[in-house]
Amino acid sequence: MPATAAPAVFLGVRHHSPACARLVADTIRALRPAWVLVEGPADMNDRMDELLLGHTLPVAVFSHYRDDQRVATSWTPLCDYSPEWIALREGRAAGAEVRFIDLPAWHPAVAGHTDRYANRYADAEARYAEATRRLCEHFAVDCVDALWDGLFEVTGPGTDPQELRARLDAYFELVRGDAEADAADRTREEYMAAWVRAALARTGDRPVLVITGGFHQPALRALSARHGAAAAPAGWPAVPEPPDGALGGSFLVPYSFRQLDAFAGYQSGMPSPGYYQWLWEKGPPAAGQGLLRAVTERLRARGVPLSTADLIAARSLSQGLAQLRGHPYETRGDVLDGLAGALITDDLDRPLPWTTRGALGAGTHPVVVEMVAACTGEAVGRLHPDTPLPPLVRDVAAQLAGLGLADAATPVTLDLTKNRGLARSRTLHRLRVLGVPGFTRASGPAHGADPVFTELWEPGPAAGREAALIEAGAYGARLDDAAAALLGERTRAAGPELGALAGLLFDAVLCGTGPLCADLLTTLAARVGQAGDLGRLGEVLSAALGLWRHDRVFGVAGDGLLGGVVGSAADRVFWLAEGLHGGPGADLAVLRALAAARDALRHAPALLSAGPEAAAEAAARISRDPRAPAALRGAAFGLRWALGVPDDPGPVVQALAAAAVDTLGDWLTGLFAVAREEVAHGTTADGGSLIDLVDGVVSALPEGDFLVGLPALRQAFAFFPPLERERIAERLLHRRRLRGSARSLLRTPADPLLLARARALEENVTRLLDRHGLAAAPAPRPEVTG
Known part of the structure; x- marks a missing residue:
């Protein structure tokens, strides 16, 4: 043939x-x-x-x-x-x-x-x-x-x-x-x-x-x-x-079955792999009974009460649906529909997930979520010991063993000022960046300016570590190379997103990937000059300045490329702020950007092309621009005080008085965001307190206007920490020649805004009663006999 x-x-x-x-x-x-x-x-x-x-x-x-x-x-x-x-x-x-x-x-x-x-x-x-x-x-x-x-x-x-x-x-x-x-x-x-x-x-x-x-x-x-x-x-x-x-x-x-499940986002094949495993091993009748039993056990374990009558009803519904639909045995859909009909009495605002395809959405009924999870199953695969593994797996195992982290079962505290502590920290951060489970960072420095020199890592479940390490092996044979390659890929994928780049920069510093830091800094320096988002620009400036000033631990303090990012970002902040227009409301990201520029002027003026004097002039123009948001005008005004530019108290009073009632709180929010310390402790050119000036303007507001502006005023004073708020309260009591506890003023039994509204309501009722001659007669004085 x-x-x-x-x-x-x-x-x-x-x-x-x-x-x-x-x-x-x-x-x-x-x-x-x-x-x-x-x-x-x-x-x-x-x-x-x-x-x-x-x-x-x-x-x-x-x-x-x-x-x-x-x-x-x-x-x-x-x-x-x-x-x-x-x-x-x-x-x-x-x-x-x-x-x-x-x-x-x-x-x-x-x-x-x-x-x-x-x-x-x-x-x-x-x-x-x-x-x-x-x-x-x-x-x-x-x-x-x-x-x-x-x-x-x-x-x-x-x-x-x-x-x-x-x-x-x-x-x-x-x-x-x-x-x-x-x-x-x-x-x-x-x-x-x-x-x-x-x-x-x-x-x-x-x-x-x-x-x-x-x-x-x-x-x-x-x-x-x-x-x-x-x-x-x-x-x-x-x-x-x-x-x-x-x-x-x-x-x-x-x-794992969880990864296989279509309800978890898997792109192909059958949903509910646990059910189909039963179907493969035992056939349709046993698979239907196994699914009913698994759902029952899972719901009862979660505290959902299921009576024998409920289960009989679910079983009867499932069998009836199978006969009605012409199925020789109950299918997965028959069993799940029967359970839903017997156990769910609430109105559902979306189709049951097994009648569609795709991942479960937010707000899915909790009983439905547990039913789907029971169908998924808990199976997790395991490779044969002779299976070849990428070099990264062996490299990580050797590093963890050498650093005493291979079998850590209790939290690990690392001193970043010691060589061994820093080496252990970098290894754990590289694993974190690569998404390898096993350790979770509970505390440590959050940014370059954070004066924290210890980290706490908590060991956690290592399930999935081997698979994650094998997949991370796509980025390199060594842990440092793999982390650097992944961060470099994310840098390219970030595009013009400055906030993402700032986070990646700190991750690169924590991982100790030196050459990658240079690439990141070069990319950042090129992009901050074209940035149009003032809030995101402020994040970059704050992160870069903190590292440039304080990072003795990770070794990038005073770096020239980092200084270039700081200078370009600070210059760009002032350029964008002068052209920013808008309505009411305080954009806290914008205020943080101006505060970061203030810190750059204070601590690294040589890096900026514009010095403190030029910045103060720009701030003056912004503070007088009626089209600028009130919060930005207040922040610009505060920047002059923060830079030590003397001003008479007159402009402060005029600026406060000129602010509309509904924007006064926004103006103060901007002022406090940039010049909180100057307001709390500073004085005007004639020796007066800035707190006294603010109090004078706020106290002069009519009662109705004060109630309108109170929510924004509370937001503004939230910039002060509790101790400073207590000191301000003491000064206000002293200013009014009143005796009492400043701390008690800050701990009212109810919401201050609610108290103010209640007081206004009482006064309105009193005026209404007086107008109609219904005022309550004074209580008679008791007679004294004898």
């Missing part, structure tokens, strides 16, 4: 379908094929023995790629009932040669359909949504998952595998018929067809079994038939390799 006469059997499957997994196993045992070709990354073919080690599933092939233009990461998950996994295992057991036949995960044809955190088995269901919509209407079901369960997963006893295969072929022919393959699909399908032709040329008289996602099956069958024997290749298709200068590779990682 000619070599090309052997048939190619194309089996379209749905990823993570127990029914498809059983069909794959039955087909391999019946056909005894020479070759089993599976949709999966062809660059893993040389490592098939590694993949078939005795892992505890679920596991995934993690693939990564990075060059100057593109970053891509992808997962190819496999669980006990994945058809691809059954094809690998059963094919090897049957003596067949097993091969993956799809392009590597980093290839643009694979990664192009999805975002950078992609899943290879992200089915094309979105592209044939019209066909599945019509099918759902015909079979009167809510979504494609319920449709699939009724057609394929929960079938009658003794269903013939050939009947199931014919039904699958018809389904995939229908849905592919409505979907036009794009260029990426055609590239992948041409590549997979080349593997099919190469296998047919080598198989002799034994068949070739081709197992791919159902979307690709009709196209592969047509491509193989069209090309025929004349197109048989001389060798196997070449496996593409990353171009020069790019980094890429693949490793096995542990996976």
Whole structure:
């Protein structure tokens, strides 16, 4: 018989379908094929023995790629009932040669359909949504998952595998018929067809079994038939390799049912993996009972009362729905609908999640959340001990052991002024940046100006650490290199977002990634000169100035590049502030930016192109600009006092008196944000207190105006810490020649705003009674006898 006469059997499957997994196993045992070709990354073919080690599933092939233009990461998950996994295992057991036949995960044809955190088995269901919509209407079901369960997963006893295969072929022919393959699909399908032709040329008289996602099956069958024997290749298709200068590779990682679940955002396959594991292991009747039992146990563990009557009602509803819908056994949807009908008595403002696709939204009913979680299951995969791991895993293990952190079970306090404490801190921060679980930073310096020289790290659950380390290995073989590469990637992704860059700068300092700091500083210096967001600019200025002034611990104090960022940012703050116009309300981010510029003028005037005198002149112009927001005018006025520019008390009184009642609090908020210490402790040119000037203006307000402005006034005085507020209260008591406790004034039994409104209401009632001659008569004086 000619070599090309052997048939190619194309089996379209749905990823993570127990029914498809059983069909794959039955087909391999019946056909005894020479070759089993599976949709999966062809660059893993040389490592098939590694993949078939005795892992505890679920596991995934993690693939990564990075060059100057593109970053891509992808997962190819496999669980006990994945058809691809059954094809690998059963094919090897049957003596067949097993091969993956799809392009590597980093290839643009694979990664192009999805975002950078992609899943290879992200089915094309979105592209044939019209066909599945019509099918759902015909079979009167809510979504494609319920449709699939009724057609394929929960079938009658003794269903013939050939009947199931014919039904699958018809389904995939229908849905592919409505979907036009794009260029990426055609590239992948041409590549997979080349593997099919190469296998047919080598198989002799034994068949070739081709197992791919159902979307690709009709196209592969047509491509193989069209090309025929004349197109048989001389060798196997070449496996593409990353171009020069790019980094890429693949490793096995542990996976979990939580990651597999569509309700948690997984892009492909079946939701509720725990339920389908029961379906795979025990069949439809036991799966339905297992789901009912799991939901019951979870709800009772959360304190939700479930009576025997509730469970009987749920069971009856589930069985009735299954009969009504024509299911031979209860499906997942039948069980969940029965439980919801019996247990949820509240009105729901959204569809039940198993009637749609996608992650759970905020506000989902708590009972529904627990039901979905019970369906997910708790399974977590584990790699075989002989599985090769990326070098980063060994590097981190060695570093943690050398620093005494490998088996830490109690909180760890680090002294950042000591070399060992700083080394341990940098290691833990690098792990934090890479997203590796195990330690959580409970306290430590929050920014460069924070006078804190210790850190407290608390050990936590290490679940997921191995998988996170394997995935972090995509960034480098050493921990410091990996952290620097990830921070560099985030720097490029931040674009013009100054706030993100400021946070990345401090992270780079904490991680001790010196060369990266220089790149970050160069990027920041280039971007602050074009910044248009005053609040974000203030964040950058505050972070950079704090590091430039105080960072003796991390070693960047007085850095020249850092000084350039400080000077450019401070100059830009004044330029933007002069052109800022707006209405009422205090933008605290803008006020913090002006306060940061004040600190730069105080502590690093040589870095700015404009000195304190020029800044004071700019502040004077802003304070007199009627179009500027009231809070900004107050902050500009306070900046002059903070810079030591003498002013007569007259302008202060005039500025306060000129402020409208509804903006007086905003004006004071700006003043206190920039010149709080000067207001609390400073004096005017004639020796008077600024507090006295403010009190004079506020005391002169009519009662009604005072009530209007009181909320904003309270916000303004919140800038003072409790001790300073107490001192101000003492001065106000002294100013009024009153005796009493200043502290008691700050600790009223009720909200001061409520008290003020109550007093105003009482006075209005008294005036109304007086107007109508209804004032209460004074109480009679008691008679004194004897």
